[in-house]
């Protein structure tokens with residue numbers, strides 16, 4: 209017989225209930241999910257360790273001598289087209305050169321900050337004519353080194369193109385400049401009763417243009433699908449300065465090739481995205497979040513299958529975390545598990561719907577069933593907005609807590625669900641065999657954790673190290689990618705290929721596909737000036 213308890217730590221009602229009395233034990237959320245959860249800019253790892261130049265970390269890489277170097281005449285041309293205030297140089301350019309993981313550092317001496325699509329077009333016309341290489345940059349929160357230069361490429365930052373262009377409260381179609389921050393867009397549509405269909409931990413910093421360029425997945429994909437479905441229109445500037453206006457607001461349009469799809473996930477290699485039209489769904493009035501512990505990965509899968517069956521249309525997130533991830537975020541960031549005991553795995557389930565009684569009834573029945581069948585060991589249900597936010601902060605805080613270790617090797621993969629977690633166990637064993645045991649005196653490996661969007665078949669394997677270490681990297685790569693290839697998985701479920709995985713694309717894509725991608729690249733960017741040294 210279990211009895212109900214109360215968690216002192218974050219004040220959540222604890223539902224380690226007696227099977228018979230369980231219905232009463234799982235108290236449900238009373239408020240809609242807040243418009244903003246984390247509400248802060250993404251934290252970037254503290255700059256205690258100097259970031260090595262990418263060119264020094266990868267000495268075999270050479271600058272492509274076909275690209276011109278920026279001259280005084282180029283600078284004069286940029287200042288004439290933009291105004292001096294929008295041309296950043298010297299020490300002010302430093303932040304644009306370093307990625308959020310502090311793993312990659314470029315050598316750009318010039319950063320251009322256009323305010324309009326016409327200014328982007330003028331920049332690209334000039335760079336194309338002069339064969340100057342360019343890196344489009346959004347919020348610089350990308351996790352594959354794609355948003356920063358490798359050598360002296362010019363950074364084109366979309367940060368000043370940050371306006372909401374239009375919103376239609378009948379259709380829910382939002383039109384924004386590419387530099388609009390995700391959280392700002394979400395807050396904007398929230399005022400009209402809508403929700404942005406994408407949500408992720410970096411929402412306070414990342415741009416919609418960057419999200420589209422990476423085809424970001426995030427925490428709501430399970431419910432609202434990928435950007436390939438929700439993005440209706442894209443406006444972009446091609447390498448030669450041509451503006452392609454594909455800002456459709458239509459859900460259905462079968463007039464020829466759907467070219468906007470090529471920009472979604474193109475990671476700055478095909479054009480500079482300047483505008484995006486997105487279909488936003490209605491914001492749910494009732495949101496509930498449950499968090500529970502389970503003792504095996506098998507049980508995590510059982511809980512997911514039952515969530516799909518029993519929560520159906522109200523299921524909006526199914527995130528899982530292993531014990532190591534939850535303990536790490538507790539220790540490093542203070543986001544503590546609300547459960548008294550330790551568990552091998554944890555799951556955060558969110559439901560979003562419109563009818564409180566109906567939603568709560570469904571969720572309670574689901575949780576009761578899991579308890580009765582011994583699928584879950586213990587759990588809590590958020591009682592109010594603060595508790596709901598605490599649970600999400602725990603989940604969203606995991607990457608930040610790992611970054612505090614010094615460095616993190618990140619693998620963002622899709623694998624058939626039954627084998628998803630095996631990669632984490634195998635990585636721990638493999639690293640130990642290679643002489644890098646976890647959390648052992650003298651070993652650079654601080655932690656190996658697994659978490660992610662289980663509902664999307666997406667695992668985040670993170671190997672935290674005390675500092676970036678070539679020997680650890682060599683032990684992990686291509687070993688991890690080979691492991692994934694053997695299971696026909698994807699080496700990038702959501703973060704993209706960028707610089708980090710550029711040599712490993714063939715582990716997930718057949719040569720015919722890679723050749724076709726190259727042909728498209730040549731057609732869109734014949735001089736290869738857009739985001740060179742990256743994946744294509």
Ligand code: FAD
Pocket residue numbers: 250308343344345346347348349350351354355356366386407408409410413414415416417418419420421422423424425426427475476477479480481482607608702703706739
């Ligand atoms: P940047 O980092 O600036 O750029 C990313 C890539 O897009 C680069 O190749 C760049 O050249 C290109 N690019 C940027 N803007 C443009 C443009 N306007 N036109 C053309 N190309 C452009 N990703 C997920 O998928 N799911 C998650 O849950 C998730 N969570 C995250 C949590 C944290 C804490 C962090 C730090 C990152 C997370 N990410 C996640 C990574 C994710 O890719 C980014 O956060 C986001 O999508 C990148 O947007 P950005 O504006 O920062 O783009």
Ligand code: 2HG
Pocket residue numbers: 351409426604607618619620660661668669670702
């Ligand atoms: C998340 O789901 C992000 O939190 C980041 O995609 C994952 O840092 C990572 O590996």
Ligand code: ZN
Pocket residue numbers: 426660661668702
């Ligand atoms: Zn993710």
